[in-house]
Amino acid sequence: MTPGPGRPLAAALAEGTLVLDGGLSNQLEAQGCDLSDALWSARLLADGPGQIEAAHTAYVRAGAQVLITASYQASYEGFERRGIGREEAAGLFARSVELARRAAATVDRDVWVAASVGPYGAVTADGAEYRGRYGLTVRELERFHRPRIEALAAAGPDALALETVPDLDEARALLRVAGECGLPVWLSYTVDGGRTRAGQPLDEAFALARAHDEVIAVGVNCCDPADAEAAARVAVRATGKPAVVYPNSGERWDAGDGAWTGTATFTPGRAASWQQAGARLIGGCCRVGPEAIARLAAARRGASGGPEGGAGAG
Secondary structure, three states: OOOOOOOOHHHHHHHEOEEEOOOHHHHHHHOOOOOOOOOHHHHHHHHOHHHHHHHHHHHHHHOOOEEEOOOOOOOHHHHHHOOOOHHHHHHHHHHHHHHHHHHHOOOOOOOEEEEEEOOHHHHHOOOHHHOOOOOOOHHHHHHHHHHHHHHHHHOOOOEEEEEEEOOHHHHHHHHHHHOOOOOOEEEEEOEEOOEEOOOOEHHHHHHOOOOOOOEEEEEEEOOOHHHHHHHHHHHHHHHOOOEEEEOOOOOEEEOOOOEEEOOOOOOOOHHHHHHHOOEEEEOOOOOOOHHHHHHHHHHHHHHHOOOOOOEOOO
């Protein structure tokens, strides 16, 4: 296993703001990959690992200091539907971490790896992650998430990214299971205005993480950039923890036409307001590519006066 950075992610966050990567899927598509499978980018863990490593490398070279693995839509159940047994699937979870580590090793600076734990709705591949309220109990969600979280934790990432969470029940399940693994965690909801996708108030949603010492940041991803600053303020106020912010480009997905519409509103200039609101992990999600992350990293370097755009920023 390729070694990770010499200091914990939480220690780095205490020193300043770190730049996350952007959308993995859009970079893979830019590289010519077909992601029309139900496993989405996770399919390439088996069929095209070199493409995933190349995508991670593009973000590292753009200035990303934290990489999120290609395990967002990975599950034992999903792999089984493709004829992949549990032992091989466990290896694919581990591969997701190792591919990010290899990309991190291409630069002479600290780069942390966060293992992506996507919501149950991502694995069903029907858009349920933007609705939540799956009709499952918290205990049922725990049973679903536990094997995948254990497999990712065993691969030795620097943190677990519990991301694109649409409602409180799933957040409860994820926090309970992740708390058993002994790794730092960030919890990131997908939101619409001041509420989760399932309609719950954000202060209530973020407050779930307050008593969890393993949670090092709380915030939002896969949302409109315009919603990010207010959400970050609520997250910090509700938990006393740093915020994590990585919204989409601002374009909208039209499920009927199967295409993105509208105008991108993600700009590096927004990052200053996110940081002022308490964000210490900032980056992009869907449709935010390496060029945008490069501009974000350059803006952070200018703000911090340092070579990495993180140490001292704050």
